[in-house]
Amino acid sequence: MKWDPSKYTEFADYRGRPYEDLLGQLGDISPRVVVDLGCGPGNKTNLLAQRWPAAQVKGLDSSPEMIAKAQDTVRLQNLDFELVDARQWHPDDEVDLLFSNAMLQWLPEHRQLLKTWLHDLKTGAYIAIQVPGNFGSAAHTVMRQMADSSKWEERLSGVLRHDDAVSEPEFYQQLLLEAGFQANVWETTFHQVMIGQDPILDWVRGTALLPVRAALSDKDYLDFETDYSREVSTHYPSFAGPDGSELTNFPFRRIFMIGRKLS
Numbered sequence: 534m535k536w537d538p539s540k541y542t543e544f545a546d547y548r549g550r551p552y553e554d555l556l557g558q559l560g561d562i563s564p565r566v567v568v569d570l571g572c573g574p575g576n577k578t579n580l581l582a583q584r585w586p587a588a589q590v591k592g593l594d595s596s597p598e599m600i601a602k603a604q605d606t607v608r609l610q611n612l613d614f615e616l617v618d619a620r621q622w623h624p625d626d627e628v629d630l631l632f633s634n635a636m637l638q639w640l641p642e643h644r645q646l647l648k649t650w651l652h653d654l655k656t657g658a659y660i661a662i663q664v665p666g667n668f669g670s671a672a673h674t675v676m677r678q679m680a681d682s683s684k685w686e687e688r689l690s691g692v693l694r695h696d697d698a699v700s701e702p703e704f705y706q707q708l709l710l711e712a713g714f715q716a717n718v719w720e721t722t723f724h725q726v727m728i729g730q731d732p733i734l735d736w737v738r739g740t741a742l743l744p745v746r747a748a749l750s751d752k753d754y755l756d757f758e759t760d761y762s763r764e765v766s767t768h769y770p771s772f773a774g775p776d777g778s779e780l781t782n783f784p785f786r787r788i789f790m791i792g793r794k795l796s
């Protein structure tokens with residue numbers, strides 16, 4: 534599956550807001566080593582390096598395209614990027630803050646990984662994570678229903694993530710507490726105002742549709758997009774904005790967790 538950094542950053546404000554909300558809840562801390570796991574194009578990792586200029590900040594991601602974009606555009610002395618697969622990574626004793634925004638939902642084994650990371654982090658270290666909690670929304674269910682239909686199932690069976698891509702907030706709270714962390718877990722539904730035609734399709738093109746894109750030929754993918762756009766728009770009706778422009782409300786639920794290791 535190939536990421537397209539320019540497509541992903543098209544909705545930079547809405548995709549970036551949870552990152553900022555998570556960072557905003559970290560309070561007055563002074564980490565010396567910070568890791569941004571699944572850092573993507575690095576535009577947001579910048580914020581970590583600016584907030585803690587004395588810290589060494591590392592952005593890690595498994596996508597060569599994302600890391601190339603990050604290395605190309607970000608120039609802060611205390612920030613560097615590396616191609617790393619989170620599934621092969623462990624925090625060492627240097628890490629004071631493990632930050633990860635919108636990455637774990639891509640890893641079916643993330644609950645076990647999280648457990649291992651919580652175990653490996655040193656006493657006093659922080660963890661700050663955000664995952665989308667919207668896999669039951671129409672933007673995803675329509676995609677899955679289509680993939681399971683007789684027209685597509687042969688080519689798309691097992692390709693998409695399901696409701697269990699992430700767990701409920703209580704699960705993560707329990708995981709933190711059991712690992713000896715102080716737990717601050719919450720959820721927010723962002724009511725995103727999308728502008729123009731086909732905004733849901735445009736949004737998922739940057740993320741959720743990528744596995745479909747990778748599994749189909751160009752022609753079949755266009756066909757899938759056309760059917761998806763028609764069906765999904767019935768769940769997210771557009772309306773006229775105050776200046777007559779076409780607007781759509783796209784509610785997006787996200788789950789946040791912050792922990793500090795007490796023992």
Ligand SMILES: C[S@@+](CC[C@H](N)C(=O)[O-])C[C@H]1O[C@@H](n2cnc3c(N)ncnc32)[C@H](O)[C@@H]1O
Pocket residue numbers: 536548552570571572573574577593594595596599617618619620633634635636639640740
């Ligand atoms: C939705 S983007 C989030 C990017 C960034 N954290 C942000 O908030 O803008 C998900 C990122 O997770 C990365 N990713 C997915 N699986 C990964 C893995 N196994 N190891 C490291 N990064 C991974 C993708 O390459 C992508 O850059």
